[in-house]
Amino acid sequence: MKPVYNFVSEDSGLITKTVSGFIPETAVIPLKKNGQDDVEILVKAGDEVKEGQVIARSSDTCSHSSIPGKVENIIRSKFADGSEGYAAKIRLEGVFSFSGKKLLETRWQAKDVQNLLFRIREGGVLNTFSEPVPLNVQIKKLDRSSDRFLIVRLYSEDPSRITDDFVTDHYFEKIKTGIAVTAKAMEARGILLAFDSRKPLPDGLEKEFEQETACVSMDSRNYPNGFMHEIVSSAKKTFKNSNSVFSTLGNRDLFIDSVTALNVYNAVVLEKPEITVELHVTGDCLNAGAVMTLKTGTLLRDVVAQAGGFKRQPGKIIINGKITGNSISALDIPVSKEIKSVAFVPFSQLPDQKKQHCIRCGNCLKICPMNLSPEALYRCFTNMDFKDENLKLIEKTAALCTECSLCNSVCPSRLPLSQTIALLKKEKNDEK
Numbered sequence: 001m002k003p004v005y006n007f008v009s010e011d012s013g014l015i016t017k018t019v020s021g022f023i024p025e026t027a028v029i030p031l032k033k034n035g036q037d038d039v040e041i042l043v044k045a046g047d048e049v050k051e052g053q054v055i056a057r058s059s060d061t062c063s064h065s066s067i068p069g070k071v072e073n074i075i076r077s078k079f080a081d082g083s084e085g086y087a088a089k090i091r092l093e094g095v096f097s098f099s100g101k102k103l104l105e106t107r108w109q110a111k112d113v114q115n116l117l118f119r120i121r122e123g124g125v126l127n128t129f130s131e132p133v134p135l136n137v138q139i140k141k142l143d144r145s146s147d148r149f150l151i152v153r154l155y156s157e158d159p160s161r162i163t164d165d166f167v168t169d170h171y172f173e174k175i176k177t178g179i180a181v182t183a184k185a186m187e188a189r190g191i192l193l194a195f196d197s198r199k200p201l202p203d204g205l206e207k208e209f210e211q212e213t214a215c216v217s218m219d220s221r222n223y224p225n226g227f228m229h230e231i232v233s234s235a236k237k238t239f240k241n242s243n244s245v246f247s248t249l250g251n252r253d254l255f256i257d258s259v260t261a262l263n264v265y266n267a268v269v270l271e272k273p274e275i276t277v278e279l280h281v282t283g284d285c286l287n288a289g290a291v292m293t294l295k296t297g298t299l300l301r302d303v304v305a306q307a308g309g310f311k312r313q314p315g316k317i318i319i320n321g322k323i324t325g326n327s328i329s330a331l332d333i334p335v336s337k338e339i340k341s342v343a344f345v346p347f348s349q350l351p352d353q354k355k356q357h358c359i360r361c362g363n364c365l366k367i368c369p370m371n372l373s374p375e376a377l378y379r380c381f382t383n384m385d386f387k388d389e390n391l392k393l394i395e396k397t398a399a400l401c402t403e404c405s406l407c408n409s410v411c412p413s414r415l416p417l418s419q420t421i422a423l424l425k426k427e428k429n430d431e432k
């Protein structure tokens, strides 16, 4: 494992409070991505919508209007994760149902498991621990034949963004309640809190939950140290000589992050759907960095304006962190529930982006924390360079990849190694 300090966000530590974003005059709310055939769009041009109204739904989740107004049109749009699909363009008018109102806490303790799951689904809560997925779907899929554990990462796994650290620091009481709600909804046997070793948790925290609770301290600056693999390994090491129930943790358990716990609190306790996003807006092209509370559907163009505009043109726009994120090329992309950060990086900070052939330098092999050979997996996938009988072995090997992206960061040929291995994993999962 290697420290990668040069990835650490330039403004971490400088940002001390959230800034409420302007209410956008027009919001572009993502409704349905290409391939999401089960999603039904519930509005059309000319419809009036309320703030928080469900405007698209599938059996798994729903999308809400983040502002009150009139649907101007249903348009084709690009989204922050690089996908494309349909979005509702909504012009602001009318009164707000949630914004500016004092929302009272409901008695979530009186709600049964079904009711909690219903509220999590109706609130449109996504679990953003890794690839975003509807939280209620993940909870329903958990194996009920054995004990289940809830593992909560309270820091950002990509040190170039601060969103999870930030919400942990600023909304800890709400996050604790979100954790308690999630643990009840999944009928968890225990809760493990993975926290940043630089910011110890308050004493006695373990006693605050109904379920057996323990903490593991993680060095978040030592990347990678926030994926499922590292947290499970650390728990196994911490509890190996005890009879602790936490020594049995594994990837069958439920992993969430601070942002997800906060959104569970909002959806269940305040009965407020996921219509805002805490977004770390950063990068040396901007006049100011901030963590902004933004309405979903706010265009990145408007986010830049709120950050004081550009002081120089960006060479790249990076979504969700410099190590694990992806880059996009346009500013007319809306803020959506999957985004935690956006960085506007100048040309001068970009390495040569031209993709070349593998020069067999071995850097990716040396850095891979899972001891994989990213170059070999990449070659197999792109050239289909393997015998059919080896396919299962290749897929099993690819399944061990944590998608930490370290291999990408050291590849002098700029090959998209982790993205390609992720495709290999996806093909395997799709076959199931």
Ligand code: SF4
Binding pocket: 367, 368, 369, 370, 371, 372, 373, 374, 400, 401, 402, 403, 404, 405, 406, 407, 408, 417, 418, 421
């Ligand atoms: S993304 Fe996968 S293959 Fe690349 S370094 Fe990380 S674990 Fe290894």
Ligand code: SF4
Binding pocket: 357, 358, 359, 360, 361, 362, 363, 364, 365, 374, 375, 407, 410, 411, 412, 413, 414, 415, 417
């Ligand atoms: S780091 Fe890149 S160039 Fe070097 S061996 Fe790996 S894939 Fe090839």
